[in-house]
Amino acid sequence: MTALTIPVTKSVRLSSDESEMLAQISQTEGVSESAVLRRLVREGLNGYRLEQAVHSYQRGESDMQAAARYAGVSVYHLMVELEKRDIAPPATTEKFVDGLKTLVETFGGSQALRETIAEYEADLTTTQPDSK
Incomplete structure (x- = not known):
């Protein structure tokens, strides 16, 4: 109603x-x-x-x-x-990695994928320390 x-x-x-x-x-x-x-x-x-x-x-x-x-x-x-409108997602590397982490946490993922995500996170913290 x-x-x-x-x-x-x-x-x-x-x-x-x-x-x-x-x-x-x-x-x-x-x-x-x-x-x-x-x-x-x-x-x-x-x-x-x-x-x-x-x-x-x-x-x-x-x-x-x-x-x-x-x-x-x-x-x-x-x-x-x-x-x-030909508008692409405003994906930044950090948001992309966060999205991947969420997918892995939700649906699981291979060890290789988890290691790759960890490497990207390490790169992000060394190249963009004040991004968060």
């Missing part, structure tokens, strides 16, 4: 061109201007949140799951959006 939301009235001033465009869309789609406005506002807000999530992910401020959650989309949807 979903929670009942109480509508809130907002007032907006439109130019005559915007008003005419709204009327045309309303007539074309056979719905009220209010319904068109609600849909356009919802689409705009969703688009804004997606933009913010993409930028946050691109700057390395959030991981993919957190960015997708903020945008209100699935991780898959966010991955598709990032691919469309």
Whole structure:
């Protein structure tokens, strides 16, 4: 069962061109201007949140799951959006090694993989002592 939301009235001033465009869309789609406005506002807000999530992910401020959650989309949807924009993961060596460690801890891994991770960690601490 979903929670009942109480509508809130907002007032907006439109130019005559915007008003005419709204009327045309309303007539074309056979719905009220209010319904068109609600849909356009919802689409705009969703688009804004997606933009913010993409930028946050691109700057390395959030991981993919957190960015997708903020945008209100699935991780898959966010991955598709990032691919469309040709945005590569902001992976640093340190984050990559941390990710590998997590995978090994979760799913196990060979001794060779564990030793390689340990070598990378040792390299990171000697080349970037203040990175954390």
